[in-house]
Amino acid sequence: MRAICILIVAVFVLTGCWDHREIEELGIITGVAIDKPEDSAQSHMLTVTNQYVLPQSISSQVKSGTSGSKPYVNETVTAPSILQTIREQSKFVSRPPYYYHLKTVVISKELAETTDLLKLTYFFNRDHEIRRSVQVFISEEEAETLFNIAPEEDKVPSIYLDKITHNYTTKTAEMAPTISLGDISKYFSHQKSFIIPFASLKENAIYINGGVIVNADSKKVVGVLSKDETRAFNWINERSQGGVIEVFGVDEGQQHPFTFEIKKMSSKVTPNYQNDILTYDIHLSFQGKLGEDWSYDSDQFNQEYVEKQEKAIEERIQSIVVNSIEKAQKEHKVDYYELMEPFRINYTKEWYKIKDDWNQFFTKANFNVDVSVLVEHYQDVGRKLPFKP
Amino acid sequence: MKSALDTTRLTQNQVTIGISLTVLGVGMITLPREVFTAAGIASGWVSVLLTGGLAIGVMFLLITLNNRYPGLSYFQYNRLIVGSWIGGFLTLITTAYYITFAAFETRAMAELIQMFILDRTPVSFTMLIFIGTTVYLVLGGYSAIFRLFELYFPAIITFTLLIMILSANQFEINHIRPFFEGFTPIMKGMSATILSFVGIEIILFIQAHMRNPQRVKKAAVYGVAIPTLLYAIIVIMVGGIMGVGETMTLVYPLMELAKSIEIRNFFFERFETFFIPLWILSIFTTLAVVFYLAALGIKTIFKVKKETAVFSIIPLIYIIAMTPKNINEMFTMGVWVGYSMIVIGIAIPLTLLLVSLVRGQRQ
Numbered sequence: 063m064r065a066i067c068i069l070i071v072a073v074f075v076l077t078g079c080w081d082h083r084e085i086e087e088l089g090i091i092t093g094v095a096i097d098k099p100e101d102s103a104q105s106h107m108l109t110v111t112n113q114y115v116l117p118q119s120i121s122s123q124v125k126s127g128t129s130g131s132k133p134y135v136n137e138t139v140t141a142p143s144i145l146q147t148i149r150e151q152s153k154f155v156s157r158p159p160y161y162y163h164l165k166t167v168v169i170s171k172e173l174a175e176t177t178d179l180l181k182l183t184y185f186f187n188r189d190h191e192i193r194r195s196v197q198v199f200i201s202e203e204e205a206e207t208l209f210n211i212a213p214e215e216d217k218v219p220s221i222y223l224d225k226i227t228h229n230y231t232t233k234t235a236e237m238a239p240t241i242s243l244g245d246i247s248k249y250f251s252h253q254k255s256f257i258i259p260f261a262s263l264k265e266n267a268i269y270i271n272g273g274v275i276v277n278a279d280s281k282k283v284v285g286v287l288s289k290d291e292t293r294a295f296n297w298i299n300e301r302s303q304g305g306v307i308e309v310f311g312v313d314e315g316q317q318h319p320f321t322f323e324i325k326k327m328s329s330k331v332t333p334n335y336q337n338d339i340l341t342y343d344i345h346l347s348f349q350g351k352l353g354e355d356w357s358y359d360s361d362q363f364n365q366e367y368v369e370k371q372e373k374a375i376e377e378r379i380q381s382i383v384v385n386s387i388e389k390a391q392k393e394h395k396v397d398y399y400e401l402m403e404p405f406r407i408n409y410t411k412e413w414y415k416i417k418d419d420w421n422q423f424f425t426k427a428n429f430n431v432d433v434s435v436l437v438e439h440y441q442d443v444g445r446k447l448p449f450k451p
Numbered sequence: 452m453k454s455a456l457d458t459t460r461l462t463q464n465q466v467t468i469g470i471s472l473t474v475l476g477v478g479m480i481t482l483p484r485e486v487f488t489a490a491g492i493a494s495g496w497v498s499v500l501l502t503g504g505l506a507i508g509v510m511f512l513l514i515t516l517n518n519r520y521p522g523l524s525y526f527q528y529n530r531l532i533v534g535s536w537i538g539g540f541l542t543l544i545t546t547a548y549y550i551t552f553a554a555f556e557t558r559a560m561a562e563l564i565q566m567f568i569l570d571r572t573p574v575s576f577t578m579l580i581f582i583g584t585t586v587y588l589v590l591g592g593y594s595a596i597f598r599l600f601e602l603y604f605p606a607i608i609t610f611t612l613l614i615m616i617l618s619a620n621q622f623e624i625n626h627i628r629p630f631f632e633g634f635t636p637i638m639k640g641m642s643a644t645i646l647s648f649v650g651i652e653i654i655l656f657i658q659a660h661m662r663n664p665q666r667v668k669k670a671a672v673y674g675v676a677i678p679t680l681l682y683a684i685i686v687i688m689v690g691g692i693m694g695v696g697e698t699m700t701l702v703y704p705l706m707e708l709a710k711s712i713e714i715r716n717f718f719f720e721r722f723e724t725f726f727i728p729l730w731i732l733s734i735f736t737t738l739a740v741v742f743y744l745a746a747l748g749i750k751t752i753f754k755v756k757k758e759t760a761v762f763s764i765i766p767l768i769y770i771i772a773m774t775p776k777n778i779n780e781m782f783t784m785g786v787w788v789g790y791s792m793i794v795i796g797i798a799i800p801l802t803l804l805l806v807s808l809v810r811g812q813r814q
Binding site: 190193194195242244247248251252253403406407410 | 566567625628629632693694695696697699700707710711713
């Protein structure tokens with residue numbers, strides 16, 4: 063009797079996996095692209111492209127070394143909501159979609175300019191399969207076209223796109239910082255404007271050039287940042303510890319460019335609020351090395367000359383930063399620098415009064431930008447001989 | 452030498468760990484949202500520390516009550532204070548409270564498992580397995596429960612701290628600044644944190660089983676201090692990583708924190724999978740204690756065998772656990788469990804302490 067009881071219990075407890083899913087049978091999705099439907103009759107809908115990777119195809123290519131068919135499949139569906147597009151796919155894709163390994167979400171600029179991004183990304187944040195760390199990009203072209211290329215290094219475009227972003231902190235300051243779904247949700251929750259990396263297509267590669275501004279009030283894309291504006295953003299927020307600054311010479315004519323490579327930088331933003339006037343003191347300090355110099359006169363063994371160059375670099379950085387801030391105030395009219403943070407922390411009471419029209423308040427703020435540059439060394443060669451051609 | 456080999460009595464460490472793991476339960480995962488929603492600002496984490504201090508104060512009062520009746524547990528001495536009829540009634544409502552508490556923990560665990568791991572397995576089935584495991588443990592008596600806790604405790608603490616360390620690189624100090632914005636928000640935050648300290652009243656029952664009851668105060672202080680510090684760390688980290696506004700929107704903030712950990716191109720890409728068993732363990736420990744106390748209550752009232760008491764509450768727990776129709780009703784149930792604890796676990800024993808003092812009783 064006892065044995066029978068144990069057997070019956072064992073049958074229930076030890077058997078079966080209600081939720082088993084064979085890994086080979088899953089449709090692993092690594093990228094999602096969201097576009098506006100081409101058909102204007104469907105303007106209230108979304109066109110969603112899911113990129114399925116085909117693991118067999120990748121592994122066979124690694125083994126044989128030949129590049130056969132593409133290792134991914136794109137499936138495009140148009141429906142009024144994102145969840146609906148996913149369910150719609152079940153009607154013709156044989157594998158159940160599996161989002162645990164989603165890497166990138168690309169939204170076309172056209173859609174992002176007209177749609178509330180909080181609403182658009184809300185589904186991704188809600189679904190428990192999708193991680194908060196999924197990278198988000200805005201694309202210049204239709205988002206789907208980014209997923210149709212055949213990159214050489216990484217065979218799957220969505221994974222390739224995710225990997226480019228690893229370059230940004232140390233190699234270049236001209237890329238907007240990476241932003242994830244979780245970050246976007248965070249920015250909206252705290253009513254902060256922010257920037258999203260801007261991806262564009264060039265032949266068979268995706269370039270990440272600058273970023274686009276998302277206004278926290280309208281929750282839409284309101285402008286594109288130039289290279290310089292992106293750099294100013296990265297510097298003010300200490301988001302990048304690298305990149306180069308090109309300076310067009312130390313003399314008046316500015317004919318002999320040289321390049322300063324940033325090794326380390328730090329920024330200090332102090333708000334001052336007096337008599338209803340908000341003034342920011344921004345202090346940026348850079349350390350780095352002179353990587354390249356075209357002038358025959360250059361002689362870095364001479365400290366005076368190096369100091370002259372430092373001064374030229376300081377002026378160059380200052381003009382980039384000042385112009386960018388001015389543009390943010392006059393043209394974009396959005397505080398995408400998160401300058402509200404120091405103000406909120408230092409003037410909490412005043413902050414509560416003006417927080418709902420912060421962008422308006424920001425456009426009236428004054429800025430004192432102060433830059434200091436330290437040239438630490440100049441690589442292996444210090445001067446050219448003979449001095450004059 | 453009998454005392455040295457006495458394995459049925461509880462050591463000081465076992466009491467400390469027992470209190471800690473009973474307090475750490477469902478609250479751990481939802482606390483940051485509740486604190487920040489109530490306080491509205493980042494200094495909510497101070498409320499956690501203050502409530503912890505308050506909890507230690509309450510513990511001392513409960514211990515004072517216990518000390519008047521050494522060797523007896525709450526169910527035994529309440530009838531000595533107010534007579535067997537009222538005492539029996541108090542035992543009955545306390546038992547009802549523990550049954551509801553157990554049902555809530557069971558349901559919360561089942562919801563979590565369904566949401567994050569087994570989305571097609573029926574909730575009822577996970578609950579039955581969970582209750583079955585608990586029954587097996589509870590039949591072993593309190594010494595078995597607390598000895599198992601000693602095994603779980605390091606794992607739960609280490610894993611929670613590991614999550615904090617791995618996500619520390621996302622910490623932004625600005626999110627939790629300014630540090631101080633007046634006392635009002637902190638007071639408001641305290642009202643939300645009280646519910647996360649449900650379980651401290653188990654000292655009423657376990658002090659009688661201690662090997663060295665004179666060490667109970669030390670054990671109680673550590674037992675409350677450990678969850679308090681852990682809670683404070685969790686609230687600070689979640690606040691610093693998610694920000695106050697974002698935390699208010701999340702159902703399980705700590706879970707989201709675990710999900711935001713990014714270890715690229717590695718087996719640990721889905722780190723939260725390792726975290727779910729941890730949370731299940733911490734719920735299981737709470738469930739085991741309250742299940743045991745519910746069974747003890749049944750046994751005291753109806754004077755039945757241990758097995759009868761344990762098996763008779765299984766259907767009750769199951770039915771009550773299945774009552775909430777959706778997740779919001781489940782959270783409401785949790786809030787009511789918290790309020791009942793304030794009445795049944797704190798207010799009534801303290802009234803008994805007063806009565807006992809007035810009547811000048813002492814065993």
